[in-house]
Amino acid sequence: MRMIDEHPILEYRHGQRVKFSFDGREMEGYEGEPIAMALHANGVRIYRETPEMKRPRGFFCAIGKCSSCFMVVDGVPNVRTCVTPLTAGMNVQTQRGKGTVALEEA
Amino acid sequence: MHQRTADVIIVGGGVHGCAGAYELAKAGVKVALFEANYLSSGGSGRSAAGIRQHFGTEVNCRLAQYNVQCFTHLEEELGAELPLDYAQWGYMWVAYTDSCLDQLKKNVDLQNSLGTPSVIMTPGEVKAKWPYLRLDGIIGAAFCHQDGHINPQTMTIAYGRQAERLGATVKTHSPVERLLASGDKITGVVVNGEEWHADKVVLTAGPWSTPLAATVGVELPVSPERHNLLVTEQVEPFQCPMVLCLDDGAYFKQCPNGSFFLGRDDAGEPKTTESGNSWKFLEGVTKSVLSRIPVLSGVRVVRQWSGPYDNTPDHQAIIDWAPVEGLLINCGWSGHGLQFGPSGGRLIREMVTGQPTFVDIRRFRLARFAENDLFFEPAYI
Numbered sequence: 001m002r003m004i005d006e007h008p009i010l011e012y013r014h015g016q017r018v019k020f021s022f023d024g025r026e027m028e029g030y031e032g033e034p035i036a037m038a039l040h041a042n043g044v045r046i047y048r049e050t051p052e053m054k055r056p057r058g059f060f061c062a063i064g065k066c067s068s069c070f071m072v073v074d075g076v077p078n079v080r081t082c083v084t085p086l087t088a089g090m091n092v093q094t095q096r097g098k099g100t101v102a103l104e105e106a
Numbered sequence: 107m108h109q110r111t112a113d114v115i116i117v118g119g120g121v122h123g124c125a126g127a128y129e130l131a132k133a134g135v136k137v138a139l140f141e142a143n144y145l146s147s148g149g150s151g152r153s154a155a156g157i158r159q160h161f162g163t164e165v166n167c168r169l170a171q172y173n174v175q176c177f178t179h180l181e182e183e184l185g186a187e188l189p190l191d192y193a194q195w196g197y198m199w200v201a202y203t204d205s206c207l208d209q210l211k212k213n214v215d216l217q218n219s220l221g222t223p224s225v226i227m228t229p230g231e232v233k234a235k236w237p238y239l240r241l242d243g244i245i246g247a248a249f250c251h252q253d254g255h256i257n258p259q260t261m262t263i264a265y266g267r268q269a270e271r272l273g274a275t276v277k278t279h280s281p282v283e284r285l286l287a288s289g290d291k292i293t294g295v296v297v298n299g300e301e302w303h304a305d306k307v308v309l310t311a312g313p314w315s316t317p318l319a320a321t322v323g324v325e326l327p328v329s330p331e332r333h334n335l336l337v338t339e340q341v342e343p344f345q346c347p348m349v350l351c352l353d354d355g356a357y358f359k360q361c362p363n364g365s366f367f368l369g370r371d372d373a374g375e376p377k378t379t380e381s382g383n384s385w386k387f388l389e390g391v392t393k394s395v396l397s398r399i400p401v402l403s404g405v406r407v408v409r410q411w412s413g414p415y416d417n418t419p420d421h422q423a424i425i426d427w428a429p430v431e432g433l434l435i436n437c438g439w440s441g442h443g444l445q446f447g448p449s450g451g452r453l454i455r456e457m458v459t460g461q462p463t464f465v466d467i468r469r470f471r472l473a474r475f476a477e478n479d480l481f482f483e484p485a486y487i
Contacts, residue, residue: 076404077341098364100342101401103238 001028001041018088035081035092036062036069047071047081048095071095075102112138112275114458115295115304117282117318118311119143120150121258121444122436124265124276125451126308126458128184131272133455138304139266139274140297142281142314146262149312152381152413153444154335154367155258156348156359158197159222159250162213162484163422166442167220168465169449174252176448185271186264190257193362196347197253198232199485200244206352210248213485217250224250238401239349253348255361258444265447284321285309285433292322292432308434308454313379313416315437324428327475328416328438332375334387336410338402340364349398350487356394357487358402366402368395371487379414387412415441420480425453425470434458435472441487 005012015031022044029038036059039047046056047069060068064083073079074091077099081092114130116123119141130137141147157177159170176183181190201207210226217224227247232239241247270276277297285307286294294303309315313330320326341364348359355371370391388410396403418424418438423446425436434457436450443450449465456463469481 075401078339078406079404098340098342101344101405103344103401 002043003041018086020086020088020090020092022092023094029086031087032085035071035073035079035084035086035090038086039081039092046094049097051097070099072099072102077101110300110302112136112302112304114138114306114308115140115302116308116310117285117295118148118309118314119145119262119266119276119278120148120310120312121146121262121265121447122439122450122454123308123310124262124269125447126310126436126454127269127274127276128265128272129451129455130458131269131274133459135455135458137269137274138302139269139276140280140282140295140302141276141278144278145266145276146259148314149413149416150262150444150447151259152335152411153258154357154369155256155444156197156253156357157192157256157445158253158348159217160197160199160213160224160248160253160485162209162216163469163481164216164220165465165467165469166422166483166485167217167222169446171220171222172449172452172465173445173447177256180261180448181264184264184268186260187267188257188260188263190261190264191362192254192256193345194252194254195345195360196249196251198227198247198249198347198349200232200241200247200349200351202243202245202351202353204245207246209484210246214248222250223252224248236346238399240398240400241349241351249347255348255359256445261447265451282311282318285318287322287430290430292430306432306434306458308436308458309428310436310450310454312437312439312443313414315416315435319428319433319435322430322433324430324433324435326424326435326437326472327419328424329377330379330414331377331417332380332382332412332414333369333441334372334375334383334391334410334412335367335369336388336391337361337408338366338368338405339408341405346399351394351398354394355487356391356398358395358399365408366405368392370394381412383410383412416443417441419475420482421486422481422483423470424472425450425457425467426472427457428472440483
């Protein structure tokens with residue numbers, strides 16, 4: 001995990017360190033911080049692939065508006081990972097196309 | 107000088123008006139269509155756009171079969187500039203009571219006798235076919251795999267555009283103020299302060315038909331009723347059929363672009379053509395639908411809207427010549443009219459040009475209300 005630890009103005013206080021999975025790989029992040037932040041700190045830059053042109057998309061607006069960071073989280077597609085807090089054991093997956101609803105786990 | 111005349115004037119640019127204009131223009135009739143707003147802006151474009159052959163009266167079953175035959179090649183036939191999004195992912199009526207299931211069985215028997223391949227399914231068969239549905243407490247369902255969805259806006263607009271290409275005059279943002287009659291004969295309409303003359307006028311203005319018919323003394327028992335609908339954001343299509351739950355009238359289906367339409371009956375809705383919507387609908391429909399398809403629980407709502415049904419006392423259409431000569435009525439579809447666009451258009455053409463209709467539609471006559479000879483459609487939502 002690579003993050004800014006010291007900042008001239010801001011003071012960082014993190015929550016609990018938790019494990020989650022990204023496309024089956026185990027990763028660590030801080031509970032309550034955005035999923036996208038944890039992924040970024042783990043070097044993950046591509047969050048989804050566009051439906052028509054199959055282009056990569058990642059972190060962009062960071063305020064839950066732009067659709068760039070949509071991922072499948074715990075079987076739910078189109079989760080805005082930049083504004084969704086990380087919790088322990090989350091299953092985060094790259095979203096391909098419009099995102100697949102997890103029917104088999106229903 | 108511009109001659110403001112046509113052979114036939116159509117009032118209302120919903121799917122029936124546009125399909126009628128298309129059919130008449132194709133037959134070489136000089137037709138002018140007036141729409142108060144834009145094509146599909148009324149009930150047509152606001153419809154949930156379910157395509158079904160599940161009806162409980164023979165005339166509707168026969169017309170519905172014709173509609174489905176048309177939809178498969180409609181995009182090519184109309185040279186549609188935008189896709190019509192036609193999908194046959196099926197349509198299911200889900201019964202929670204014995205009386206409902208008995209009615210569904212009667213309907214399916216009728217449909218089968220006319221050649222429609224609908225079936226009755228047991229709760230176990232439903233569960234096996236769509237394991238993601240949670241239809242607890244159902245006792246059976248009626249399903250037809252040929253049924254499905256079409257885009258109500260692009261279909262209506264495609265009919266109107268093709269009618270124009272074939273020579274029809276189509277004027278939008280042109281509200282017809284009143285109909286014109288001389289004695290007991292129709293002579294035209296007044297639109298934007300101008301008179302347009304024709305020997306035949308076709309009234310396809312849904313719930314707005316009632317006040318317009320009254321301008322020439324024709325009383326239509328057609329009244330508006332507001333219905334709500336919402337659409338979710340898109341997810342990868344898994345061909346979820348239209349599911350209509352007969353306990354509280356909730357329904358949902360996936361559209362070909364992956365979004366879901368969710369709707370639900372609400373007895374408290376105002377009887378008005380005014381659009382508008384409420385938190386009450388949003389809360390009621392999402393609670394009801396998500397209990398039956400919980401895999402949608404993380405999928406977001408994009409928007410909700412409403413549109414008016416044009417209800418008649420027996421929930422059946424009126425397709426008939428009015429007591430004023432030359433005035434043809436096609437309205438009162440009571441919420442299932444969008445899908446009848448193809449047959450409605452053909453019937454308008456046949457009646458206007460004096461041909462026999464391809465299906466016997468005498469039961470849709472206007473006089474049935476005055477004569478108390480109502481003709482209820484049991485498969486009404």
